[in-house]
Amino acid sequence: MDSLSTGRVAQTLQRVFQEAEQADRALMAQFENAENLEQLMAESVAEHREQECRDVRSFYHGYVNNYLNVEPAYGRFLYQCARARQATRIVEFGTSMGVSTLYLAAALRDMGGGHLIGTELEPDKAARARANLEEAGLADLVEIRVGDARETLADVGGEVDLVLLDGAFSLYLPVLKLLEPHLKSGTPILGENAFDYDNEYLTYVRNPMNGYLSQPIPISACRGNEFTVFTR
Numbered sequence: 001m002d003s004l005s006t007g008r009v010a011q012t013l014q015r016v017f018q019e020a021e022q023a024d025r026a027l028m029a030q031f032e033n034a035e036n037l038e039q040l041m042a043e044s045v046a047e048h049r050e051q052e053c054r055d056v057r058s059f060y061h062g063y064v065n066n067y068l069n070v071e072p073a074y075g076r077f078l079y080q081c082a083r084a085r086q087a088t089r090i091v092e093f094g095t096s097m098g099v100s101t102l103y104l105a106a107a108l109r110d111m112g113g114g115h116l117i118g119t120e121l122e123p124d125k126a127a128r129a130r131a132n133l134e135e136a137g138l139a140d141l142v143e144i145r146v147g148d149a150r151e152t153l154a155d156v157g158g159e160v161d162l163v164l165l166d167g168a169f170s171l172y173l174p175v176l177k178l179l180e181p182h183l184k185s186g187t188p189i190l191g192e193n194a195f196d197y198d199n200e201y202l203t204y205v206r207n208p209m210n211g212y213l214s215q216p217i218p219i220s221a222c223r224g225n226e227f228t229v230f231t232r
């Protein structure tokens with residue numbers, strides 16, 4: 001049995017998905033039933049990246065009440081990856097209210113323990129993520145570092161056997177480079193919102209000369225999900 005299906009984790013996930021649906025409904029509405037979805041996505045990703053690059057803190061502060069969370073199918077995939085990898089040390093860039101964190105920490109719990117380092121710019125979001133983890137009984141497995149990942153992840157204290165990149169779109173490559181010395185051979189790197197529009201992160205991880213094997217995956221496909229394995 002896995003803890004996603006019954007008990008505290010399952011109950012917490014059910015509640016947070018209900019809250020997330022309400023909190024993010026208006027944000028998501030613009031993409032629903034859009035006739036020219038591909039063009040709309042390309043334009044909105046470009047605009048998003050431009051605004052992030054101008055001032056990442058104030059840009060994300062505008063989303064302080066939004067979950068911006070992974071979908072259930074992708075969450076289950078995170079859990080499966082952590083289990084398949086038998087991960088004990090996980091790093092997550094972009095924690096928000098901790099939905100992806102719940103899935104990854106549940107995998108650690110179901111394998112007997114481990115340590116997850118998450119990081120989040122917004123203190124209020126980090127506090128809500130902690131409360132969600134407490135409710136699910138997973139808080140002892142997770143450390144959430146508040147601040148900019150380029151600083152908070154500068155020292156991850158050892159080897160890392162799974163990485164989730166789900167923060168500012170424009171920072172995936174710098175954050176990966178920061179973590180690179182700590183990756184073990186075979187480490188999966190999951191990029192959520194790694195949209196294939198002029199993306200220097202994808203150019204890097206899709207070049208086997210850099211020591212990665214990478215391709216998009218069809219889980220929550222319109223959200224730009226890239227699955228990468230460190231092959232050095």
Ligand SMILES: C[S@@+](CC[C@H](N)C(=O)[O-])C[C@H]1O[C@@H](n2cnc3c(N)ncnc32)[C@H](O)[C@@H]1O
Pocket residue numbers: 056060061067068069070093094095096097098099100101119120121122125147148149150166167168171
């Ligand atoms: C897409 S959301 C993460 C969703 C989360 N993984 C989940 O499934 O619930 C992205 C989050 O990354 C945070 N973020 C953006 N840039 C960051 C940075 N440079 N350092 C730390 N957190 C950052 C934002 O504040 C936002 O809450």
